Every structure is written in structure tokens, then in C-alpha cells.
Amino acid sequence: MAINLRSGDGDDLTETADINITPFIDVILVLLIIFMVAAPLSTVDVPVELPVSSAPQQPRPDKPVFVSVKSDLAIALGEEIVARPALGAALDAATKGNKDERIFLRADKGVPYGELMGVMNLLRGAGYLKVGLIGLEDTSGGAQP
Structure with a gap:
């Protein structure tokens, strides 16, 4: 609340009910700038070829469980071919029912x-x-074309 001190006649101070909107306008302008910058970043319409990963290699567990998708779309658990409907049961047998074990997926x-x-x-x-996705390690230090 603001107090009007313009009148010099007497002791009656009147209150004004005007709201200071300057901070409100500042916040709106900041939000406008944020949305103007973020809006073009949120649209993905550019076709991309994903590069080879150059992240440092993580340590492997003692007995990793690999699920592989071959070029003929056959699924292999370790070295054995597994039918798609039987994949869950085969994984339960390989992991001894431990659903928290990481599965490494190769394709x-x-x-x-x-x-x-x-x-x-x-x-x-x-x-x-x-599920961890397995890919080739980039040893050249950059992305391949």
C-alpha cells in the first residue's frame, strides 16, 4: 500500500489502492525470454545419424547377461538362440530370478x-x-561419418 503525501492541508493521510506492477512486468519479460529461447530447442524435426560413443568404458560384471539381436532378427541369450515368447523364462533361468541384474543388449x-x-x-x-545398450567403442577420438 502506498500513502499519498502530496496534500499539505491537515493531518489526513489517504491511502491509495494502486498496485505496483513493475516487478510483475519484469517477471513476465523474463518468462517471455525463457520461452523464446526454449521453444526452438523443444522441437526435433532434423534427421540425425547417431555417432559412435566415445564415453569411457565401464567395468563389466563377472558374468554379464547378453541378449543379442542378429541380422536375421533372431534373438540369442548368450550363445543360444531363444524364441521370443521364451525370452522371459530363459532370462529368469540365466539370472536366477534376479530382476535387478543388468541385461546387456546388442544388435x-x-x-x-x-x-x-x-x-x-x-x-x-x-x-x-x-538394460544396457552395447556398441563399438570409438578409438579414433571423434565421431565417424
């Missing part, structure tokens, strides 16, 4: 992305949520 580079996601959905449906 041939010719495998369509949709097929890879289908295998990930099979893993999730079987209760295995910790």
Missing part, C-alpha cells in the same frame, strides 16, 4: 530400430528394467 547395425524396441519391450515385460 546388428542392420537391425531396424523398431525391432530393437520390440526386444526392449520383451525385456521390460519380463520385468528386466536395467
Whole structure:
């Protein structure tokens, strides 16, 4: 609340009910700038070829569980070919029922992305949520074309 001190006649001070909107305008302008910068970043419409990872290699567990998707879309658990409906039971046998064990998923580079996601959905449906994707390590220090 502001007090009007302009009148010099007497002791009656009147209160004014004007709201100071300057801080409100400052906040609105800051939000406008944030949205102007963030809006172009939120749209993804550019086709991209994903590079090879150059992240440092993580230590491997003693007995890792590998699920591989071959170029003919066959699924292998370790070295053995497994049918898609039997993947959950085979994983339970390999991990001794430990659903928290990390599953390493490998796929041939010719495998369509949709097929890879289908295998990930099979893993999730079987209760295995910790899935690591395996790729080649980039030893040249940069992305390959």
C-alpha cells in the first residue's frame, strides 16, 4: 500500500489502492525470454545419424547377461538362440530370478530400430528394467561419418 503525501492541508493521510506492477512486468519479460529461447530447442524435426560413443568404458560384471539381436532378427541369450515368447523364462533361468541384474543388449547395425524396441519391450515385460545398450567403442577420438 502506498500513502499519498502530496496534500499539505491537515493531518489526513489517504491511502491509495494502486498496485505496483513493475516487478510483475519484469517477471513476465523474463518468462517471455525463457520461452523464446526454449521453444526452438523443444522441437526435433532434423534427421540425425547417431555417432559412435566415445564415453569411457565401464567395468563389466563377472558374468554379464547378453541378449543379442542378429541380422536375421533372431534373438540369442548368450550363445543360444531363444524364441521370443521364451525370452522371459530363459532370462529368469540365466539370472536366477534376479530382476535387478543388468541385461546387456546388442544388435546388428542392420537391425531396424523398431525391432530393437520390440526386444526392449520383451525385456521390460519380463520385468528386466536395467538394460544396457552395447556398441563399438570409438578409438579414433571423434565421431565417424
